[in-house]
Ligand SMILES: Nc1nc2c([nH]c(=O)n2[C@@H]2O[C@H](COP(=O)(O)OP(=O)(O)OP(=O)(O)O)[C@@H](O)[C@H]2O)c(=O)[nH]1
């Protein structure tokens with residue numbers, strides 16, 4: 001099975017993180033996620049991240065830092081998540097696709113329902129932003 005390369009943005013403000021909820025019909029539907037999406041064949045991961053965060057939550061990235069990479073096999077889909085912390089941006093994130101969205105205290109996201117691949121992200125975030 002081909003691995004899907006995904007650019008993922010962990011949008012932070014102080015000790016808060018911005019999450020959106022995946023549409024119920026999507027892969028891993030109904031779960032909370034970090035905004036992002038597939039890297040197209042003609043773009044770098046940084047370009048994909050900038051494009052996805054603009055399309056999905058309407059912000060312009062000013063600075064981002066590589067955070068971690070996670071490969072995960074969901075059985076029906078293999079993903080490689082290329083994850084960046086985005087802590088400088090223009091605009092206020094707002095889901096253009098009508099998803100549920102919320103700023104959460106990083107210390108309080110343990111009990112949310114995430115795709116399995118995200119658990120390592122949550123763990124590392126809580127170590128570094130608490
Ligand atoms: N955006 C995002 N995708 C994630 C996360 N965790 C995770 O396993 N994924 C998986 O990464 C894959 C691609 O993400 P996506 O569905 O956002 O891609 P996209 O925006 O290009 O969507 P589209 O092609 O449906 O329009 C999905 O299978 C999704 O389940 C996450 O935190 N954020």
Ligand SMILES: [Mg+2]
Pocket residue numbers: 035036037038056
């Ligand atoms: Mg997406």
